[in-house]
Amino acid sequence: MSEKNEQGKRAARDRLVQQRERQKARERRRRMLIVGGGLAGVLALAAVVGVIAANTGDKNKTAGPLVAPSGATGKDSLAIQVGADNAPSTLTIWEDFRCPVCAQFENAFRDTFHQLQRTGQIKVEYHLATIIDGNIGGSGSLRAANAAACAQNVGKFSAYHDVLYRNQPPETDDVFGDNAKLIELSGKVPGLDTTAFRSCVEDGKHDNWVQKSNAAFVKGGFRGTPTALLNGDPIFPKKGNEQMTVPNLKKWVAEANKGKKPGTVTPAPSGS
Numbered sequence: 001m002s003e004k005n006e007q008g009k010r011a012a013r014d015r016l017v018q019q020r021e022r023q024k025a026r027e028r029r030r031r032m033l034i035v036g037g038g039l040a041g042v043l044a045l046a047a048v049v050g051v052i053a054a055n056t057g058d059k060n061k062t063a064g065p066l067v068a069p070s071g072a073t074g075k076d077s078l079a080i081q082v083g084a085d086n087a088p089s090t091l092t093i094w095e096d097f098r099c100p101v102c103a104q105f106e107n108a109f110r111d112t113f114h115q116l117q118r119t120g121q122i123k124v125e126y127h128l129a130t131i132i133d134g135n136i137g138g139s140g141s142l143r144a145a146n147a148a149a150c151a152q153n154v155g156k157f158s159a160y161h162d163v164l165y166r167n168q169p170p171e172t173d174d175v176f177g178d179n180a181k182l183i184e185l186s187g188k189v190p191g192l193d194t195t196a197f198r199s200c201v202e203d204g205k206h207d208n209w210v211q212k213s214n215a216a217f218v219k220g221g222f223r224g225t226p227t228a229l230l231n232g233d234p235i236f237p238k239k240g241n242e243q244m245t246v247p248n249l250k251k252w253v254a255e256a257n258k259g260k261k262p263g264t265v266t267p268a269p270s271g272s
Contacts, residue, residue, distance in 0.1 A: 066208040069149035069157075074125060078213045080149070082158045083116075083123030084263030089256045091116075091124045094217055094227040097144035097164050097176060098132035105226045105236070106165040112246050120262030121253050122230075126161065128210055129217040129225055132171060140169075140176030143201075145210040147182040150200035151192055159189045231256055 068077040079092075091113070095102045116122045128148065130141035144164055151160035163185050169175035176182060179201050186192040186201075200206070217225075228236035228244070230252055236244045239252060 069152040079125040087123040087263030088260035092229040103168045138174030144176040149206035
């Protein structure tokens with residue numbers, strides 16, 4: 001009997017170990033992105049984040065006037081545009097600066113976005129969300145989005161946006177909640193670290209604008225961040241049955257722009 005009991009205990013332990021390994025594997029798959037000439041794969045993590053954000057609401061309540069950054073466009077002036085006004089196609093992107101999938105998305109497609117902008121094929125309209133703050137606490141999503149809006153006031157949104165994603169901390173580390181860190185990173189964008197920029201960041205000048213943008217994200221029913229739409233049609237993680245990759249993105253833009261003139265070429269985004 002004792003031998004049978006011991007065998008039963010070993011079997012139970014083995015099942016427990018296997019169960020834990022399966023759970024770890026599921027978690028790895030849930031976060032995994034496949035990058036190969038672009039970004040592919042169904043991002044369950046992004047979908048889960050969006051659903052949770054819609055249920056938890058916004059925890060970073062602010063007071064004071066709503067001030068949109070200079071040049072903000074779109075409905076309620078909630079978009080920050082990068083690229084020529086007369087570009088034939090519009091790429092709409094919803095992002096959260098604390099979102100790790102957003103950083104992977106940007107790091108995979110950044111060069112392509114810039115190339116399509118520089119050649120007048122698209123303009124990109126960025127919308128900012130704060131879902132990670134709502135999910136796990138902290139204020140880094142809000143603080144970083146406000147700082148990016150401050151950079152927009154002096155025409156340096158694109159460069160600073162890229163710096164933030166290149167220097168994104170781990171999701172659970174609320175480094176971006178520190179205004180001093182955001183100001184330090186502005187030093188990587190030539191000419192951005194000024195008294196006016198610092199005051200804008202420290203005063204939270206655009207906090208309410210960011211909150212309104214996040215409310216629009218929740219109201220829009222998007223599944224999560226990043227969300228990308230080409231001329232209003234979802235393209236991430238896939239368009240129809242085709243995964244979003246660099247070649248496919250270029251192909252989709254070319255198809256959308258067929259027979260149309262490119263927009264006025266704008267200076268290349270710059271930054272460290």
